[in-house]
Amino acid sequence: MNCLQTWPEPIVRVQSLAESGIRKLPNRYIKPHNERPQLTLLNPQDDINVPVISLQDLFSGNESLREATLASISSACREWGFFQVVNHGVDPELMKRARDTWREFFEQPLEEKQRYANSPDTYEGYGSRLGVEKAALLDWSDYFFLHYMPPSLRKQEKWPSIPNSCRNLITEYGNEVVRLCGTLMKILSINLGLEEDQLQNAFGGENNDIGACLRVNFYPKCPQPDLTLGLSSHSDPGGITVLLPDENVPGLQVRKGNNWITVKPAPNSFIVNIGDQIQVLSNAIYKSVEHRVIANSVKGRVSLALFYNPKSDFVIEPMKQLITKDRPALYPAMTFDEYRLYVRTKGPCGKSQLESLKSLR
Template identity: 75%
Template structure:
């Protein structure tokens, strides 16, 4: 790919993005079915075909003292689904399991799929968003492509009524994605505390 000529790159990324939107649409249909909901439930809750999506190319230079910095602080993604195409030879992504950080080793020709906070809210916390961070490498630079599949910005997101039971009340009140993004920007990245702080008191 010729990085000095942006027009062909734009066409490639445009086609790449369209295919990833299709893939995410299939994934949330499977998630809906797994939750016992109608196949189209999560897709419709996101706004149908009128969803939000963006691609971010992340470059992490090598760092002679990687223990002194992070490529990206601990957080969960605020949106719906993140598809990450990561360098399979240079590891950088870590996910939190209990109190430990586990380094993710990407499989060749495969995406890493992260569930975001909006899926956690819609599923009434049956699905959990993934707390993660990025570390840097002392010897090698690293590139990753992160594709974010998000709800339409002005649709209220709340737990699916079918998933609210007497023994499992709604954990979250309705909030649009725009409102949630503003909420977390004012707080900054801080693990999963943003989505956890939205839980309704019982």
């Protein structure tokens, strides 16, 4: 996949800006008025939250409880595009260690982190911007991006060696979350009326054949959070995303109709959302949903997003079983690599990039 080899201008680390004591945002981070969060009106109804679903009844042997869980996930995928899962089988202590270890990485001196500085050809490493448009408005965040699956793409020399536990932890955490993704793919497939392995096969087959990558997000505290965003509105280009949130500092917002709902993380939960490739495969029965991240003036946040994606050269198109006379195929066939290149140059752009594919039919 051809992409720019260098960033169009010098990279500024957002964490360094935050720690310099600035009281006003640089203009590069100030969003247009219609994109700024209304921090005094985050949730008009405080009890609104994305659905929280326990997975324990999927394996209880009780068929009625299993069916109720499947129905809850189906409803969440159709109505929200987002849901939280608890009792998911991943050790809460591992989840805590993952957050703590990555927070420790971002607390390292800048020169240590700079050893892993990334470029836009793969994004792998320590970064501070998405998209390669010169003079683009930027988000208030740094990140670390790495490839996890297939195993042939893992470059452990590019993974942080400080703290000492980081590389082993990435492997342990990655294995557990990829396993969870395999379970979720079966659930989505069954709920669409397909054979349980059909979505997985459309992604490339077994877990070793699919793509998975991890982006660890660091959102430093911000002097003027009402003027910027930690991450601009977008839908995820891949398959499904499993996010380990910062339980102490909410920041993720999900678009629901004309409103932005601030997600309140449940204890020991993962936040799951549908990506563009599942929207294509399901012929828009399931929809990827716009989401964004707000900044905080008091505390920084760490979150871990694992993206579970199709094999890069697999052609993705609506499943034939989900195409009818009344619901023709909405999207053209395209490999994930082609789609990823299609969206990469501009960075986060709401849903406009996926919706524009319909004009290519």
